Amino acid sequence: MPIVYLKRSTPVARAYLPPICSRIISSQCSRANAGEIDELERRWDNLVDRLGSESLPDFLRLHWNSRNAFVRHSELFKVIRNRITSAADVFTLLREMDEDIDTYLALHQPAVSQWDADWQRSAQELLLFSVRQPYPMLMAAKRRLSDADLGELLRASVVISFRYNVIGSLHPGDQERVYNTVALAIHQGAITTLAEAINALRPIYRSDAAFRADFAEAALKTTHGRKARIVRYILGRLEKQVSGQDFDTASALYTIIARKRLGSVRQSRSGKLHFPAGQYGSD
Structure with a gap:
């Protein structure tokens, strides 16, 4: 029984998915199956080429969770082995992965995507926060909801x-399980509007009161690269809230703190930024 190892796929994917797919095709074809194997390899290589440096197993899991019940990384390929049982299943999987890859890449690389400026900004903010849990829901929304609803759901994901x-x-x-529940409901047509999606996300939305309390206790290190960028982001948003003007967040950390109206923001000797209780608590 021939097994095809696709040349450019990642080691994890090469160890699991292609052998499963080619084994299924081989076992179900009574005649020479070179054509179907070639088509499988062409589709797989096309996916890997488009992903570039991104992780194929990572994309596969997010794609799977946008259409199916939640699975962990450690369970993914076992679930696929149990679910992909025919040649038709193999090609359906690859076709559906191809359907979702543009959304995945736009979320990972918003600056080079074809998305509009507002969508790119929201995707960039999710990257800044290192938050990927909404991705399956956003993939499902891109397939099933209107562009206007997707844009609002992107923004809601940033706020959450x-x-x-x-x-x-x-x-x-x-949180990840809630997003998966919403993704599956969107995919299956149980959620068809933005309002329904937002309502389903309420369990992971921090209320204004809880957020103010969290914000009053927040302390972010300004010496760590990503955390420093988040601090700049927060200070830039605070400046916009106070003055109504956008601020250059690249220099916000070193200049906004000195501004009189944000004088209560305190930086400790440890390099952590502390925000004052009762101020700037909601945005």
Whole structure:
């Protein structure tokens, strides 16, 4: 029984998915199956070429969770082995992966995507926060909802992520399952509007009162690269909230703190930035 190892796929994917796919095709074809094997390899190589340096197993899991019940990284290929049982299943999987790859790449590389400026900004903010839990839901929304609803759902994901992950520092495990539930409902047609999606996300939306309390206790290191960028982002947003003007966040860390109206923002000797209770608590 021939097994095809696709040349440019990642080691993990090469060890699992291609052998599964080619084994299924081989076992179900009574005649020479070189044509189907070639087509499988062509589709697979095309996916890998488009992903470039991105992780194919990572994309596969996010894609899978946008259409199916939640699976962990450690369970992914076992689930695929159990679910992909025919040649038709193989080609359906590859076709559906191809359908989602543009959304995945736009979320990972918004600056070079064809998305409009607002969508790119929201995707860039999710990258800044290192939050990927919404991706399956956003993939499903791109397939099923209107562009206007997708744009609003992107923005809602940023707000939730800022409150829940960045300021609240809450565990993302429960959050990821909520996003998967919403993704599956969108994919299956149980959720068809933005309002329904937002309502389904309420369990992971920090209320204004909880967010203010979290914000008052927030302390972010300004010496760490990513955290420093988040601090600049926060200070830039505070400046916009106070003055109504956009601010150059690249220099915000070193200049806004000195501004009189933000004088209550305190930087400790350890390099952590502390925000004042009762101020700038909602945005």
